[in-house]
Amino acid sequence: MEAKKGKWDASHRSWPLPKLPWTMTQTWNDLLFAHYPIDIKVLREIVPKALPLDTYNGKGWIGIVPFHMTNIRLRGTPRVPGTDSFAELNVRTYVIINGKPGVFFFSLDAENLLAVKVAQTVYRLPYMHAEMNVSKSESFIEYKSKRRQGVDARLECRYRPTSEIFYAERGSFEEWLTERYCLYTLSKKGDPLRCDILHPQWPLQQAEAEFQVNTMLSEQGIQVEDNLPILHFSKSIEVRMWPLVSAMND
Structure with missing residues (x-):
């Protein structure tokens, strides 16, 4: 198990935090x-050309990440009931600029319409409004999401951890997948922007999942090589986010 430092220790990041105040937790x-x-060629066709792909052993990866958020607030403000917790579902892949590995989102489905509008505007992310439900049944997380507009992107699944907590070893596949401390998006002109994030190292567990319905990839034109995913679980992690900055000025 390993890795217990101060909650906001940043020594595990591979580059310094911006010299700006964080904006959201x-x-x-x-x-x-x-x-x-x-396949890398398939991935290259669906990721904006301005964002260099990041690969592991010559292979690209697509992640579907369901979870739910709590304690959402802007710096210096109290939490606002009704907007401080909601479910979210991400479809993502991995890119890297100037040695800074990050996440690129194909979509982010969320059940809170106000949060969707704010995130679309402030962080230029492809948030979508969805009908969502998260519950617990015995040891499983029961997760349902259905996009309210546009394509019929849906996920119905149940999942749970199956191992003790571990922290990804340096250079491992798990580290490559999860230990990413920024997200990338594009400006109105199509230039890369970066949002830095900070959280402790991921407390990971092996996982199992049953997918009753999953059209999150097919409905968004994403063709993967294998329909059996590699699964990991994480119980909880606290996060800080920074403002968007140009990714090319480092």
């Missing part, structure tokens, strides 16, 4: 990481 809960291999 969140807690992410009951995350499932479901990762699918994808």
Whole structure:
């Protein structure tokens, strides 16, 4: 098990935090990481050309990540009931600019419409409004999501951890997948932007999942090589986020 430092210690990041104040804090809960291999040529066609792909052993990866957020608030403000917790579902892949590995989102489905609008505007992320429900049944997390508009992107699954907590070893596949401390998006002009994030190292567990319905990839034109994902679980992690900055000025 290993890795217990101060909550906001940043020594495990591979580059310094921005010399700017953080803007938002969140807690992410009951995350499932479901990762699918994808051919690099196929991935290159669906990720904006301005974002260089990041690969592991010559292979691209797509992640479906359902979870629910709590304790959401802007810096210097109290939590606002009704907007401080909601479910979210991400479809993501991995890119890297100037040695800084990060996440690129194909979509982020969320059940809170106000949060969707704010995130679309402030962070330029492809948030979508969805009907969502998260509950617990015995040791399983029961998760349902159905997008309210556009394509019929849905996920119905149940998942749970199956191992003790561990922390990814340096250079491992698990570290490559999860230990990423920024997200990338594009400006109106199509230039890469970066949002730095900070959280402790991921407390990971092996996981199992049953997928009753999953059209999150097929409905978004994403063709993976294998429909059996590699699964990991994380119970909870606290996060801070920074403002968007140009990714090319480092």
